[in-house]
Amino acid sequence: MFNDTIVAISTALGEGAISIIRLSGNDSIEIVSKLFKGKNLIEVNSHTINYGHIINPEENSIVDEVLVSVMRAPKTFTAEDVVEINCHGGIFVTNKILEILLTHGARLAEPGEFTKRAFLNGRIDLTQAESVMDLINAKTEESLNVALNGLDGKVSQLIKNLREEVLFVVANIEVNIDYPEYDDAIKMSNEILKPKIFEVISKIEKILEYAKTGKILREGIKIAIIGRPNVGKSSLLNILMREERAIVTEIAGTTRDIIEGYINIGGIPLKIVDTAGIRETNDIIEAIGVKRSIKALEEAELVLLVLNNNEKLTESDKNLLKISESKQRIIIINKSDLETKIEKELLKNYIETTMLDDKSVDVIEKKIKDIYNLGDIKTKDQAYISNSRHIAKLKLAKRSLEDAIESIELEVPIDMVEIDVKDAWMTLGEILGEEVGDALLNELFSKFCLGK
Ligand SMILES: Nc1nc2c(ncn2[C@@H]2O[C@H](COP(=O)(O)OP(=O)(O)OP(=O)(O)O)[C@@H](O)[C@H]2O)c(=O)[nH]1
Ligand SMILES: [Mg+2]
Known part of the structure; x- marks a missing residue:
């Protein structure tokens, strides 16, 4: 439990109809009650909303007309006493109230500190806390569902079940160590432990397989549109985004900088960047753009490499084909409405498009769906492990279990297998936050926004 009471503005700063200032901690009700004109908040029932005014006690003046929610521990977000002040939106009023609270006993919360308290007070586990962040960052309904399932504890349940199965193995080993006469260790290892460990390994493998989709749902896919000047990259961005996002002209070298946008294919958020056409150039600005294009290519998870149907392959094209070879990519032969001059026989696995026709969008979207298996993603009840930290831990746990199998096969003493x-x-426990250190916690929660 914490002794101090924290406060933060929980809504986005800016002009809005209302703002919410939230306090959590032992003194939160008392602090607000001293600054509140209305019912005595110390005596009101828990989970009530109370009308009144916030006053500035030094000047004895009214600051704002407010609604104050009083929620006593433990059934609150942080499992502590929580007070939320709904005041009029507006940066000045909201900050003024915050300032008065800060001078009357509350301390400014660090980013993510409310959620951190919820975790440290045992109200939620770490996967749920992380889901709160995912929830805030969700860009599509599907990614929202994944976050909600996490918050709901579905991910925790999945890990808890795995942990129980691992514990079963530990228990069997312990029995054998305590009562060696009871069972033959080698026989038990082969007949009970090995199959059970294999079972857990294969469950982890399955979860990791699903995790690929989960990660995509959560983080989306980074796509870069690459090609030499004038092949139709910006036209492609615009048609995918269904808006005139980038400037398109017949002049080669139109796009000078990276242009970003989000699209949504089958509920998956895709971040696409249009880049400057890649070519040798003496123009300083264009040259910087070209450098950025190469960087975008390197950072992208999926590359849309655009070529011009109406021209023979150039050295530049060949170079781009080569440097994007190791990447997940789609080769797009654009301007298929014009006469074919490109040597298609030198290429394989391409799609043909023309930006004069909307149908090209469907062709590209279908291709992306196929690559990432986005056709039948079900997010409603599926618990996806999508967080890189969780994925890394699952892989570690799997490796330990594989080590255990190896030890069994080498017939090493059973207590070595147990390690x-x-x-x-333990590693699975770290996913739930049961064995994590302070440094990790601080790092995790600092990624939250203020007031969460
Ligand atoms: N006929 C035809 N013209 C196209 C097609 N796609 C793009 N264009 C035209 O080609 C020219 C260049 O298009 P952009 O989209 O600006 O090309 P870009 O690759 O972004 O060019 P840079 O930004 O200079 O690298 C424009 O005049 C477009 O209208 C197509 O499929 N068919
Ligand atoms: Mg362009």
Whole structure:
């Protein structure tokens, strides 16, 4: 439990109809009650909303007309006493109230500190806390569902079940160590432990397989449109975004800088960047743009490499084909409405498009769906492990279990096997936040916005 009471503005700063200032901690009700003209907040029932005014006690003046929610521990977001002040939106009023609270006993919360308290007070586990952040960042309904399932504890349940199965293995080993006469260790290892460990490994593998989709749902896919000047990259961005996002002209070298946008294919958020056409150039600005294009290519998870149907392949094209080879990519032969001059026989696995026709969008979208298996993603009840931290831990746990199998096969003493299995159990616990250190926690929660 914490002794101090924290406060932060929980709504986005800016002109809005209302702003919410939230306090959490032992003194939150008392602090607000001293600054509130209306019912005595110390005596009101828990989980009530109370009308009144916030006053500035020094000047004895009214600051704002407000609604104050009083929520006593433990059934609150942080499991502490929580007060929320709904005041009129507006940067000045909101900041003024915050300032008065800060001079009357509350401390400014750090980013994510409310959620951190919820976690440290045992109200939610770490995967749920992380889901709060995902929820805020969700860009499509599907990514929202993934976050909600996480918040709901579906991810935790999945990990808890795995942990229990691992514990079963540990328990069997312990029994054998305590009562060696009871069972033959080698026989038990082969007949009970090995199949069970294999079972857990294959469950982890399945979760990791799903995780690929989960990660995509959560983070989307970074796509870069690459090609030499004038092939139709910006036209492609515009048609995918269904708006005139980038300037398109017949002049080669129109796009000078990276242009970004988000699109949504089958509920998956895709971040696409249009880039400057890549070519040798003496123009300083264009040259910087070209450098950025190369960087965008390197950072992208998926590359849309655009070529011109109406021209023979150039050295530049060949170079781009080469440097994008190791990437997940789609080769797009554009301007298919014009006469074909490109040597198609030198290319394989391409699609043909023309930006004069909207149908090209469907062709490209279908291709992306196929590559990432986005056709039948179900987010409603599926618990996706999507967080890189979780994925890394799952892989570690899997490795420990594989070590255990190897030890069994080498017929090493059973307590050596136990060390590996226990490692797996601990690692899974770290996903839930059961064995994590302060440094990790601070790092995780600092990614939250203020007031969460
Ligand atoms: N006929 C035809 N013209 C196209 C097609 N796609 C783009 N264009 C035209 O080609 C020219 C260049 O298009 P952009 O989209 O600006 O090309 P870009 O690759 O972004 O060019 P840079 O920004 O200079 O690298 C414009 O005049 C477009 O209207 C197509 O499929 N068919
Ligand atoms: Mg362009």
